[in-house]
Amino acid sequence: xxxxxxxxxxxxxxxxxxxxxxxxxxxxxxxxxxxxxxxxxxxxxxxxxxxxxxxxxxxxxxxxxxxxxxxxxxxxxxxxxxxxxxxxxxxxxxxxxxxxxxxxxxxxxxxxxxxxxxxxxxxxxxxxxxxxxxxxxxxxxxxxxxxxxxxxxxxxxxxxxxxxxxxxxxxxxxxxxxxxxxxxxxxxxxxxxxxxxxxxxxxxxxxxxxxxxxxxxxxxxxxxxxxxxxxxxxxxxxxxxxxxxxxxxxxxxxxxxxxxxxxxxxxxxxxxxxxxxxxxxxxxxxxxxxxxxxxxxxxxxxxxxxxxxxxxxxxxxxxxxxxxxxxxxxxxxxxxxxxxxxxxxxxxxxxxxxxxxxxxxxxxxxxxxxxxxxxxxxxxxxxxxxxxxxxxxxxxxxxxxxxxxxxxxxxxxxxxxxxxxxxxxxxxxxxxxxxxxxxxxxxxxxxxxxxxxxx
Amino acid sequence: xxxxxxxxxxxxxxxxxxxxxxxxxxxxxxxxxxxxxxxxxxxxxxxxxxxxxxxxxxxxxxxxxxxxxxxxxxxxxxxxxxxxxxxxxxxxxxxxxxxxxxxxxxxxxxxxxxxxxxxxxxxxxxxxxxxxxxxxxxxxxxxxxxxxxxxxxxxxxxxxxxxxxxxxxxxxxxxxxxxxxxxxxxxxxxxxxxxxxxxxxxxxxxxxxxxxxxxxxxxxxxxxxxxxxxxxxxxxxxxxxxxxxxxxxxxxxxxxxxxxxxxxxxxxxxxxxxxxxxxxxxxxxxxxxxxxxxxxxxxxxxxxxxxxxxxxxxxxxxxxxxxxxxxxxxxxxxxxxxxxxxxxxxxxxxxxxxxxxxxxxxxxxxxxxxxxxxxxxxxxxxxxxxxxxxxxxxxxxxxxxxxxxx
Numbered sequence: 001x002x003x004x005x006x007x008x009x010x011x012x013x014x015x016x017x018x019x020x021x022x023x024x025x026x027x028x029x030x031x032x033x034x035x036x037x038x039x040x041x042x043x044x045x046x047x048x049x050x051x052x053x054x055x056x057x058x059x060x061x062x063x064x065x066x067x068x069x070x071x072x073x074x075x076x077x078x079x080x081x082x083x084x085x086x087x088x089x090x091x092x093x094x095x096x097x098x099x100x101x102x103x104x105x106x107x108x109x110x111x112x113x114x115x116x117x118x119x120x121x122x123x124x125x126x127x128x129x130x131x132x133x134x135x136x137x138x139x140x141x142x143x144x145x146x147x148x149x150x151x152x153x154x155x156x157x158x159x160x161x162x163x164x165x166x167x168x169x170x171x172x173x174x175x176x177x178x179x180x181x182x183x184x185x186x187x188x189x190x191x192x193x194x195x196x197x198x199x200x201x202x203x204x205x206x207x208x209x210x211x212x213x214x215x216x217x218x219x220x221x222x223x224x225x226x227x228x229x230x231x232x233x234x235x236x237x238x239x240x241x242x243x244x245x246x247x248x249x250x251x252x253x254x255x256x257x258x259x260x261x262x263x264x265x266x267x268x269x270x271x272x273x274x275x276x277x278x279x280x281x282x283x284x285x286x287x288x289x290x291x292x293x294x295x296x297x298x299x300x301x302x303x304x305x306x307x308x309x310x311x312x313x314x315x316x317x318x319x320x321x322x323x324x325x326x327x328x329x330x331x332x333x334x335x336x337x338x339x340x341x342x343x344x345x346x347x348x349x350x351x352x353x354x355x356x357x358x359x360x361x362x363x364x365x366x367x368x369x370x371x372x373x374x375x376x377x378x379x380x381x382x383x384x385x386x387x388x389x390x391x392x393x394x395x396x397x398x399x400x401x402x403x404x405x406x407x408x409x410x411x412x413x414x415x416x417x418x419x420x421x422x423x424x425x426x427x428x429x430x431x432x433x434x435x436x437x438x439x440x441x442x443x444x445x446x447x448x449x450x451x452x453x454x455x
Numbered sequence: 456x457x458x459x460x461x462x463x464x465x466x467x468x469x470x471x472x473x474x475x476x477x478x479x480x481x482x483x484x485x486x487x488x489x490x491x492x493x494x495x496x497x498x499x500x501x502x503x504x505x506x507x508x509x510x511x512x513x514x515x516x517x518x519x520x521x522x523x524x525x526x527x528x529x530x531x532x533x534x535x536x537x538x539x540x541x542x543x544x545x546x547x548x549x550x551x552x553x554x555x556x557x558x559x560x561x562x563x564x565x566x567x568x569x570x571x572x573x574x575x576x577x578x579x580x581x582x583x584x585x586x587x588x589x590x591x592x593x594x595x596x597x598x599x600x601x602x603x604x605x606x607x608x609x610x611x612x613x614x615x616x617x618x619x620x621x622x623x624x625x626x627x628x629x630x631x632x633x634x635x636x637x638x639x640x641x642x643x644x645x646x647x648x649x650x651x652x653x654x655x656x657x658x659x660x661x662x663x664x665x666x667x668x669x670x671x672x673x674x675x676x677x678x679x680x681x682x683x684x685x686x687x688x689x690x691x692x693x694x695x696x697x698x699x700x701x702x703x704x705x706x707x708x709x710x711x712x713x714x715x716x717x718x719x720x721x722x723x724x725x726x727x728x729x730x731x732x733x734x735x736x737x738x739x740x741x742x743x744x745x746x747x748x749x750x751x752x753x754x755x756x757x758x759x760x761x762x763x764x765x766x767x768x769x770x771x772x773x774x775x776x777x778x779x780x781x782x783x784x785x786x787x788x789x790x791x792x793x794x795x796x797x798x799x800x801x802x803x804x805x806x807x808x809x810x811x812x813x814x815x816x817x818x819x820x821x822x823x824x825x826x827x828x829x830x831x832x833x834x835x836x837x838x839x840x841x842x843x844x845x846x847x848x849x850x851x852x853x854x855x856x857x858x859x860x861x
Contacts, residue, residue, distance in 0.1 A: 023649045031679050033545065033576045056568075056677030059660065066657040066675070073645065073655075073679040076565065079572035082541035085489070105596040106513065106561060113535040116487045117542045136673035137564045172532065174476060174483035179528040179769060181476065181483070187515070199598040202515040202525075206487050206532040298652045 007389045007424045008396030008439055009416075010094070010236075010269050011043040012052045014404040016060070018303075018369065019273065020071045021293040021402045028405050030071050033083065035405035040084050042405075043091045046412030047426050049438045050092025050123055051084065052216075052236070052398055053077050057101060057134040062302055063311060069299050071404070078110050085118035092435035094123030094216055094234075099156040100130055100149060101138045105201055107156075108163040111213045112205040120209030120434030125216040125236065126227075128153045148196075150223040155196045157215065157231045161444075162190045167207040210434045212444050229255035229266070233441050236398055237270040240373045245270060245393040265442050272373040272385075272397040276410055280376045290402055291370035300362035303369065307346050317362040321354045373397075382418035389424060459832040460795070461802030461844060462822060463551075463745055464499050466492075467510040468530045470809040471749050471776065474769035476530050478762075480812040487534050489542065495814055496543040499550055502818030503826070505834070505843055506551030508584050508689070508709075508804065511536035513557055514592035519606060528770075537569045537583075544577035551840035553582035553689060558629040559589035559622065560597050566629075567636035567676055574681035579839030582687030584709075585630055587700070588622035613696040623696050628667045630688055630704035635663040637685040638851040639675035661853045683839045684848045691747070693777060694718075695727065702731035706846060707743040709804050712795065713779040721746070721798035740846055743801040747778035748791060751808035752816035756783045766808070778806060785820030792821075793830050801844075802832075 014020040014030065021027060029035050043051050055077045060067040077095035084093055093114065097107060107124075115122035128149035132142025144152060166187040173180050190201045217224070217232035228235050229252055239248040245268075253263050275290055277283030295303075297317035305312045309327040326343050354364045374381040388394045401407020419425035429438070436443065468486050469476035476483040485491040499507050512518065515531050525531075536554035544552060552573060556566050566583070574581035594600045604622065608615040613623065644659035665672045690701045691709040701708035708728065712721040725744065732742055751766075753759035763782045767773050774780060781788050792803050805821070807813030825831040834843040841848055 022647060022654050023652070031575060033578065036576075037545070057564075058674045059677060066655075066660050066662075068653045068655055068657050071654055073640065074677055075572040075575060076568035076678065078538060079541040079569040080576065082538040083544050083572070083576035086493070086542045086544070086546045101562065102565075103560065103597050103599065109513070110535050110538060113487075113538045116534055117489045117492075117538060119489065136671075138562050138672075139670045141671070167532075172484060172486075176477040176479075176481070176483065179474075179477060181529060182525075182527050182531050184527065197598055199596060201596040202592065203596075204513070204515040204532055205534065208487075296652050 004423050005389050005395075006426070006440060007385060007419055008049045008267055008269060009046070010050050010052045010396075010398040011039070011046070011048045011408055012271065012398050012400040013039055013054075014071070014401055014407055015054050016056065016071055016074055018070050018294050018299050019400060019402055020404060021290065022071050022404075023293055023296070024403055026406070027403050030404045031073055031075060036075075036080060036084060037087060038405040039408070040088050040091065042408045042412050044088055046408065046416045047429060048091055049396075050094045050121075050435055052094045052125070053081065053096060055096040055098060055127070057098060057129070058137050062305070067302075069296075069302055078114065081122075082114055082117055085114065085121065090121075090429035090433065092121045092123055092214070092438055093118055094125055094214070094435075096125040096127055099126055099128050099153040100144050101134065104156050104159040104197060105163065105199065105203070108160040108203065109205045111160075112164060112208045115208035115210050115213050116205070119432070120436075122208070122210065123214035123216055123234070123435055125218060126153060126157060126231070127218060150219070150227055152196045153227060154231070155194045159190070159192050159194075159197055159199070161212060162192065163201060163203040164207070164212045166190050166203045167205070169207055169211075172206050210436055214435050214439065214441065225252050226255065228252055229261075230259050232266060233436070234267045234269055234439065237268060240270050240272055242388060242391070242393050245388060246391065249393055262442070264440060267395040267439055267441070269396050269398045270394055271400050273400050273402065274374040274381060274411060275372045276376075276378060276381065276414060278377065280380060283376045287372045287375045290372070291366045294370045294402065295362060295366045297362055300365040303365045304350075304361055307343060307350070309343070315361065318360045321350060321361055321364060378414040378418055381415050382422065385415075385419065386422050386424050457829045458793070458796035459830055460792070460800060461505040461745070461832050462503070462825065463506045463508065463802055463804040464504050464814065464817060465508045465510070465747070465804050465806040466495055466810065466814075467806065468533055468810070470813065471806040472751070472766045472770070472774055472808040473529050474766045475809040477769050478766070478809050478812065481809065482811070483530070486530065487532065492534070492539050492543060493546055495811055496547050496550065496552075498811065498814055498818045500547040502822040503831070503833070504550055504818070504822065505802065506553050506582060506687075506840060508553040509536040509539055509555060511555040511557070512590070512593065513560060514590055514596055516590065516592045518590045537566070537573065540581070541569075541573050541576055544573055544580070547577070547580075549580070549834060549836070549843075551580045551582055551687065551843065552577055553584050553687065555584045555586055557586045557589060557593070558626040559587070559603075560593065560599065563629050563632040563670065564636065564672060567633045568678045570633070570686045571637060571676060571678040571681040574683055574686045575678075579682035579841070581681070581683065582689055582840060583633070584689045584691065585626055586691075587626035587697070588619065613694060620696060623700050625669045626690075627700050627704055628669050630700075631667070632663070632665055632670070632672050633688065634685055634704070635665055635852070636672070636676040637681070638853055639663055640678075640680040641851050641854055642680050642684075645679060680851065683841050684851065687840050687844070687846075695731070698727050698731040699735070702728065702742055703735040705742060706740075707745060707844070709745050709747050711778045712746050712798070712800075721795065721800065725799055743844060743846070745802035745804045746795045746800045747804045747806060748788070749774075749776045749778045749780045749806040749808060750788050750813055750817070751780075751782045752785050752788060752813050752820065754784065756787065759783050763808075774808070776806075785816060785824055788821050789824045789828065789830070792825060793828065796830055
């Protein structure tokens with residue numbers, strides 16, 4: 001049994017994009033707390049490692065207006081996770097939080113707080129951005145050069161770790177008899193002077209159960225992968241094809257040794273969508289139905305308008321792709337995560353798909369954005385997930401449902417028991433397990449805090 | 456007729472006495488644990504307390520305390536108050552949750568969305584208490600602001616320090632941005648119109664386009680309009696400049712009436728608040744005023760005096776506070792509270808000298824005595840914090856702007 005690699009699953013709360021189907025009659029609120037209660041209960045019933053939340057910094061716009069077609073509006077990431085900490089017992093709570101529009105001292109204390117309040121279940125998906133569109137909602141605006149965003153992220157993460165490490169374990173003396181609440185030199189003073197931050201800090205949150213929250217990372221560029229190999233304990237990737245996933249796994253895990261890290265100190269959990277049926281045929285039909293809900297005609301047109309950067313409202317979603325050139329400098333699509341992706345490469349890919357198979361705009365967009373990772377009977381899906389993990393293509397998956405809030409209910413009820421039967425998924429949570437324990441990650445190595453080392 | 460008022464409580468780590476953590480009943484190793492905060496807030500909730508504030512600061516040290524030669528006999532370290540309130544939200548039923556936020560470093564956008572999320576998680580019981588300025592230690596922790604205010608001017612008057620006046624202007628801007636972001640989604644912006652494929656009506660969501668002295672914020676909130684529309688905005692104020700901040704931006708102000716200092720008599724404070732409101736609070740609901748009291752409660756007056764002496768001994772100094780201090784029995788506290796009710800305050804905020812001991816005394820003795828005397832304004836068991844305080848749910852300013860435009 002011990003040679004069976006254990007599968008790790010994260011539960012992605014349905015997001016602000018076309019993956020989340022709101023037109024389904026059973027779709028619920030994306031913002032009422034009851035939806036989060038339901039989702040968290042499902043995640044714990046399915047024995048997931050953690051709940052994963054994205055972050056909103058600005059409402060998306062399309063053609064100069066707030067985008068109307070997708071689900072929009074979501075909670076503050078930290079506040080909702082803290083609320084969930086109060087009504088869950090075991091599942092990890094991982095939030096996406098930006099290193100550009102936060103300050104290390106504040107974010108470090110918020111994450112340490114979440115770790116205390118959850119009894120050691122906090123995680124941080126560290127993301128970067130630099131664009132002026134999001135910056136316009138923050139004090140400093142779009143101050144950061146695009147090229148510097150990972151430099152800031154690295155310095156941010158390093159400083160956050162110094163702050164977390166500045167309190168020793170059991171650092172609160174609180175000796176009522178002698179009246180000593182804190183020993184001398186607790187916490188260690190953190191002096192940091194770098195290109196991004198210049199602080200002289202005494203951290204004000206005593207060491208939390210995990211010491212540091214688990215660090216998750218999602219960037220896929222060379223810089224992003226390097227940041228991941230150095231700092232991340234989980235990588236949320238988009239590489240879901242088996243060979244592609246395997247290549248990504250090898251690349252990133254191959255970089256770990258340079259940072260003195262072992263293979264198991266980093267888990268790779270790509271995003272995975274799914275459609276379940278009693279038969280494979282039924283599952284394929286469901287997948288098709290879901291895809292048609294996800295990529296409604298107007299959504300397909302919006303997608304190509306974003307890529308082209310042009311008003312294409314005269315085009316027929318059931319007709320061929322536009323044959324005109326994109327406007328790469330346009331403001332048509334602001335606030336979209338893929339804005340910085342190479343537009344021409346994207347268009348070439350769309351054209352190739354469309355031309356070789358004779359696909360319409362809508363069908364092309366479906367193929368590109370609504371092809372579900374796992375489609376089949378629960379047995380087939382469980383087998384596939386296990387194959388990826390045993391084959392070292394991933395350590396598991398971040399499961400993305402298409403409905404709020406019950407999009408994972410069926411997965412938890414039908415797929416999870418089969419993973420358990422295969423011996424590659426936990427039968428229960430261990431009491432008092434931290435998120436790091438759930439993920440099978442080693443305790444963070446604590447370098448001596450610099451101020452102490454220098455003394 | 457008996458004047459009625461609301462009962463609030465101010466939670467602060469081990470309590471408001473600096474030696475409180477050394478009491479036998481204290482839980483000094485528990486101050487950052489989830490169960491400590493769950494226990495305290497549930498006790499207050501079950502007792503019918505209308506709202507609880509939670510103290511916070513972005514530094515290990517207190518506001519005007521020197522970082523060098525840090526005193527080792529005081530409680531150090533805490534949790535982020537907004538997150539403690541969020542944590543407590545789904546575990547409490549009726550109590551308003553009002554965390555403290557400083558306005559010098561945090562991003563107004565994050566604070567606005569955090570408090571709205573607290574409003575959703577508590578189903579309409581969120582508030583926030585804003586604190587202006589940043590201490591030297593807070594500035595050093597962030598490294599973003601080179602200069603600031605490290606002491607009050609000798610006169611004690613905010614007006615005599617341009618830096619503090621500026622900090623209050625920034626706090627005002629911060630409050631203004633919160634309120635605009637809270638209004639940025641109209642109530643009915645989410646339409647879920649499957650026929651047209653539109654999830655929302657973009658005409659009902661408004662970029663706030665705020666351009667101020669301290670920051671500019673362009674977009675709308677990422678959070679739809681929350682149950683209360685605008686969560687409760689509060690400040691603690693002691694003199695004219697902060698009174699004006701409260702009058703201009705807050706729903707509720709905490710004040711510190713006392714008989715031993717000129718200008719702090721209840722009537723003087725209420726008159727100042729009225730004057731401050733006159734210019735800026737036209738056609739708005741009156742500012743609610745809660746009087747702060749620091750309380751230490753025992754079964755007998757002599758036991759209370761003994762406990763206070765013991766604590767003062769351990770602290771090495773007599774307890775001082777901006778708020779009036781009441782050391783005595785629950786009945787003594789009730790007498791003072793009823794005086795304040797008669798003087799015209801809308802509520803009292805009790806600062807427990809010791810946690811959890813004085814929180815329990817407030818819940819088990821003070822609240823029932825006030826209730827028995829008919830002095831407690833009761834809620835009907837349902838509804839939001841605003842409803843409980845008798846405040847209307849404000850309409851989004853953007854609805855009004857649209858009406859004017861027609």
